[in-house]
Amino acid sequence: MTMPLHQKVIFYLLLSISAILIFAPAIIAFLMSFMPSQDILTGKIIPTSLTLDNYVQVFDRSPLFNYLINSFVVSVVIMLGQLVLASLAAYAFVFLNFKGRDALFFIFIATMMVPFEASIIPNFQTIRDMGWIDSYTGLSIPFFAMAFGTFLLRQNFKQIPKELKEASEIAGIGDFRFYLTVVLPVAKTSLVTLGVYGFLTSWNMYLWPLLATTNDSVRTVQIGLRQLQSQEQLNEWGVIMAGAIIVVLPTLILLFLGQNKLQKGLAEGALK
Amino acid sequence: MNEMTIHRESLATVDFEKVKKRQRMGSFFKGILFLLPSIVLFSVFLFYPMVRTIYLSFFLTDNSGVPTVFVGLDNFTNIFSSPIFQQSLQSTILFVLYTVPGAILISLFLAVIANEKLRGIGIFRTMFSSTMGISVAAASVFWMFLFHPTMGWLNQLLQVVGLDGIGWLTDPKWALLSVSISTVWMNIGFTFLILLGGLQSIDSYLYESADIDGAGYFYKLRRITIPMLSPTLFFVVTVTLINAFQTFGQIDMLTRGGPQNETNLIVYSIYQEAFMNYQYGTASAQAIILFLIILVITIVQFKLGERKVHYQ
Numbered sequence: 080m081t082m083p084l085h086q087k088v089i090f091y092l093l094l095s096i097s098a099i100l101i102f103a104p105a106i107i108a109f110l111m112s113f114m115p116s117q118d119i120l121t122g123k124i125i126p127t128s129l130t131l132d133n134y135v136q137v138f139d140r141s142p143l144f145n146y147l148i149n150s151f152v153v154s155v156v157i158m159l160g161q162l163v164l165a166s167l168a169a170y171a172f173v174f175l176n177f178k179g180r181d182a183l184f185f186i187f188i189a190t191m192m193v194p195f196e197a198s199i200i201p202n203f204q205t206i207r208d209m210g211w212i213d214s215y216t217g218l219s220i221p222f223f224a225m226a227f228g229t230f231l232l233r234q235n236f237k238q239i240p241k242e243l244k245e246a247s248e249i250a251g252i253g254d255f256r257f258y259l260t261v262v263l264p265v266a267k268t269s270l271v272t273l274g275v276y277g278f279l280t281s282w283n284m285y286l287w288p289l290l291a292t293t294n295d296s297v298r299t300v301q302i303g304l305r306q307l308q309s310q311e312q313l314n315e316w317g318v319i320m321a322g323a324i325i326v327v328l329p330t331l332i333l334l335f336l337g338q339n340k341l342q343k344g345l346a347e348g349a350l351k
Numbered sequence: 352m353n354e355m356t357i358h359r360e361s362l363a364t365v366d367f368e369k370v371k372k373r374q375r376m377g378s379f380f381k382g383i384l385f386l387l388p389s390i391v392l393f394s395v396f397l398f399y400p401m402v403r404t405i406y407l408s409f410f411l412t413d414n415s416g417v418p419t420v421f422v423g424l425d426n427f428t429n430i431f432s433s434p435i436f437q438q439s440l441q442s443t444i445l446f447v448l449y450t451v452p453g454a455i456l457i458s459l460f461l462a463v464i465a466n467e468k469l470r471g472i473g474i475f476r477t478m479f480s481s482t483m484g485i486s487v488a489a490a491s492v493f494w495m496f497l498f499h500p501t502m503g504w505l506n507q508l509l510q511v512v513g514l515d516g517i518g519w520l521t522d523p524k525w526a527l528l529s530v531s532i533s534t535v536w537m538n539i540g541f542t543f544l545i546l547l548g549g550l551q552s553i554d555s556y557l558y559e560s561a562d563i564d565g566a567g568y569f570y571k572l573r574r575i576t577i578p579m580l581s582p583t584l585f586f587v588v589t590v591t592l593i594n595a596f597q598t599f600g601q602i603d604m605l606t607r608g609g610p611q612n613e614t615n616l617i618v619y620s621i622y623q624e625a626f627m628n629y630q631y632g633t634a635s636a637q638a639i640i641l642f643l644i645i646l647v648i649t650i651v652q653f654k655l656g657e658r659k660v661h662y663q
Contacts, residue, residue, distance in 0.1 A: 082467070086568075093464050098478045101461075101539065104493040105485065107504060111496070122502055164388045171385035177378045183386060190397055192649050196597045196618045197642040198400035200407065200625050200635055204416050205395065224392035254381060283486035285600035286618075290626065301488040305604060308492055316496055323489040334484035335477055341544070 105327075112321040119316050133321035137307070142295050143322060146303035149215075151329075153288075153299060154281040156219040161277045162270055165228030170258050172229070173236040174244055190226045196286065203290050217291045218299070222281065228273050235269040236262060268340065275337040279330050300326045401642070407635035416631040426636035436637065438612050439620040442527055446616055447595040449531035450538065454591055455584070457535065458542035463572065465543075466550040476547065483540030487600030494533035495520075495605060520606055523613045530605055530614050534598065542587050549583025550576065589652050593645055617641050 082090075111119055112133050114126040137143055171177075172184055195202075202221060211217030239262060247257050263270065288299045298306075307322050334341070383390075408426050410418035430436040461479045465472060482490070497503050498519035506516035519529040557575050566574070577584075599618040602608060608615035608623065615623070617637065625634035 082469075087469065090464060090467055090469060094469075094472075094475045097461055097464065098475055101536075102478050102481065104490070104497060104536065105481065108489075108493045108496070119502065122507060124504075164392070167385045168389045171382045175378060175382040175385065177382035178375070179379070180382060183390075186393075187389075190393055192646055193397055193401055194593070194597055194642065194645050196599065196621070197638040197645070198397065198404055199621070200416065200631055200638060201400035201403035202396055203626075205400070220392070221396040224389040224396070229389070254385075279484065283488075285487050285603070286622070289603070301486055301600075304486075304488040304492060308495070308604065316502070319492055320496070323492040327485045327489045330484040330486065331481065334481070338477060338480060338544070 108320045108323055111317055112324045114317055116315065116317050133317040134325075136315075136318045137322045137325070140318070141303065141307050141310075141322070143300070143303060143307075143325065145295060146298055146300040147325070149297050150282055150299040150301070152215055153218045153297075154278045156215060157222050157281040158274050158277040160219065160223035161225045161228050162274055164223050165225050165232050165273065166263065166266070166270065167258070168229045169232035169236050170254075170262060172233050173239075174257070174262075175254065187226045187229055190224075199286065199290065206291055211291075213292055213294060213297050215297055218288060218297060219281075221287070222284075225277075228277070231273055232266060232269055235266045239265055272337070272340045275333055275341055279333060282330050404635045404638050404642075407631055408639050410632050412629075412631040414629045416625075416629075418632075422632070426632045427639075430633055430636050430640070435612055435615070436620065439615045439617055440640075442613060442615060443596065443617045445527060446531055446534075446598065446614075447592065449528065450534045450595050451588065451591050453531065453535040454538040454542050455587060458539050458546055458587075459584075461539070461543050462546035462550055463576065465547060480540045480544045480547075482537055483544060485537065485540070487537060488604060490533065490537045491601045491604030494529075494536070494601075498529055498533075498605075521610055523611045526606055526610055526613045530601055533605065534595075534601055537601070538591055538594070542591060545587050545590075546580070546583060549580050553579045585652070589649070592648055592652075596641065596644055596648075617644075 110126060113129045113131070114123075115128060115130050115132065118126050118128075168187070172180065172187075206212060206217040206221070209217070211220075243261060244257065247261065252260075283301065284299070285301050288302050289305070292298045292302060295303075304319075304322055304326055308319055407416070407418060409421060409423060410426075411420040411422055412418050465476050465479055485493075497505050500506060500516060500518060500521070503519070505519060509516055517525055520526050553576065557579070558571060561571050561575060597618055598616050599622065602614055602616055602619045603622075606614040608619050618641065621634050621637045621641065624630045624637060628634075
C-alpha cells in the first residue's frame with residue numbers, strides 16, 4: 080500500500096511534533112547537564128557555552144560511583160535470581176507431571192494479585208529482624224520469585240516438542256540435565272528478554288531500596304538521586320541533571336538495544 | 352500349576368502398582384524440588400506478609416511494630432473517620448482518573464501514527480518508548496525543574512504568552528494535576544510499546560480487503576484497528592490502573608504528599624503512617640484497603656474482559 084504524498088506529510092508532521100513533546104523533558108535535562116550554572120540561573124534556553132563541569136562535580140560531591148556499583152550488583156543479582164527461579168518453576172509446570180501441579184499453578188497466578196506495596200510493612204520487619212538492612216541480600220532476595228517471569232518462560236517452554244523430552248528419557252537423561260542442556264539453550268531469547276526486563280525494573284526500583292537502606296554503603300542510584308536532589312541547593316540544577324542523566328543512561332541503552340525483543344516478550348507474556 | 356500362575360500374576364500386579372506409586376511419589380518430589388525456591392520465597396515475602404498485614408491491622412503496635420493491644424476493627428473505623436485518609440482516598444481516585452485515560456489515549460494516538468510503514472519510523476518508535484527506560488527518580492528530577500516556579504520552562508512559557516506563573520507543585524489546586532502530568536509522561540513509554548505490539552499483530556489482510564472496498568482511514572481505524580486491539584487495550588488498562596494505585600516514587604520526590612495532603616496518595620500514606628509515625632496498625636489497615644481495591648479491580652476486569660473483549 081502506498082500512501083499519497085499529502086498523507087505522508089501529515090504523518091511526518093504529527094510524528095515530529097509528538098516526538099519533540101515527548102522527548103523535551105529528557106532533552107532539556109540533557110542540555111542542562113552541560114550548561115554552566117549562570118546560564119541555568121538566568122533562565123537561558125540555549126547555552127552560551129558547554130561544560131563537563133557538572134559531571135565532575137556530581138562525582139566529586141556525592142558517592143555516585145558507589146551508588147552505581149550498588150545498583151549494578153543488586154540489579155544483576157536480582158536478574159540472575161529471577162532467571163534461575165522462574166526457569167526452574169516453568170520447567171516443572173511444563174515438563175513434569177505430578178499431583179497438585181495445577182493447584183500450584185493457580186497459586187502462582189494468585190501471587191500477581193498481591194501488590195508488593197500492600198505487604199511492605201511485614202517485609203520490612205522480616206528484613207530488619209534478619210539483620211539484612213543495608214545489605215545486598217535484603218535488597219535483592221525478596222524479588223527473586225516472580226510469577227510473570229514464570230508465565231513468560233512457561234509459554235516458551237511449551238513450544239519445545241514433547242518428543243524431545245521422551246527421547247531424552249529413553250536415553251537416560253535426567254530432568255535436571257535436560258533442563259540445563261536442552262531447555263535453557265532453546266529458550267535463550269526468552270531468557271534474555273526476561274533478563275533485560277528484570278534488570279530494568281530492578282535498576283529503577285524506588286520504594287524498597289528507600290526502606291532497606293539507611294546509609295551510603297549499599298544505597299542504590301535511585302535513592303542516591305533522591306539524596307542529591309534534597310541535599311543540593313536549588314541553584315545547582317546542572318549537577319543534579321548530570322546525576323539524573325548518568326542514572327538513566329544504562330537503562331536507556333539497554334532499552335534501545337532490546338526494544339524489539341522486549342516488546343514481543345512483554346506482549347506474549349501479557350496476552351497468552 | 353494353575354494356582355502358581357495366578358499367584359505369580361498377582362505378585363506382578365502388586366509390584367507394578369508399587370513401582371507406579373513410587374514413580375508418582377518420585378515425580379511429585381521432583382516437581383516440588385523444581386518449584387521449591389519459588390515457593391519458599393513466595394511464602395516468606397508474599398503470603399506471610401499478607402497474612403501478617405491482616406493480623407497487624409487488628410492491633411496497636413509499639414514503635415518497632417510489635418503488636419501490643421488487640422483493638423478489633425478500630426483501626427479500620429479510625430482510618431475511615433480520619434479526614435486525612437479520606438483525602439488520601441479521594442486524591443488517589445482523582446489521580447487514577449487523570450493518569451489512566453491520559454496515558455492510554457496519548458499512547459494509543461502515538462501507537463497509531465507510529466504503526467505506519469514510513470521511512471525512519473524506527474527512530475520515532477524508539478523515542479516514544481524511551482520514557483520506559485527512565486526511572487521514576489530521574490523523571491521526577493526532570494519534571495521538578497520544568498515545574499520550578501521561576502526557572503522552570505512551563506512558567507517561562509506562560510510568561511511568554513503573557514500569563515501569570517503557576518505554583519505547579521506548591522498550589523493545592525494544581526499539585527495533583529502536576530504530579531499526574533509527570534506520571535502520564537512516565538507511563539507513555541510502556542503503554543506505547545505494548546499498544547504498538549498489539550497493532551503490529553493485526554493481520555494486514557484485514558486492511559487490504561478494506562482498501563479494496565474503498566474504506567477511508569478513519570473508517571478502518573474505527574472498524575478494524577480498535578476492535579482488533581481490544582485485548583491489548585484491556586491488558587494495558589489493567590496494568591496502568593493497578594500501577595496508578597501503587598504510585599509512590601514521584602510523590603516522594605516531587606511533593607512529599609503536600610501541599611495540604613493534596614497529593615498524599617494511598618501508598619505514600621501507608622509509608623508515612625508506618626515509617627514516619629510508627630503507626631503500624633493503622634498503616635496495615637490502609638494496606639488492606641489497597642489490597643482490596645486491587646483485588647476488586649482485577650476480578651472486575653477479569654469478568655468484564657472475558658465478556659466484552661474481542662479475542663482473535
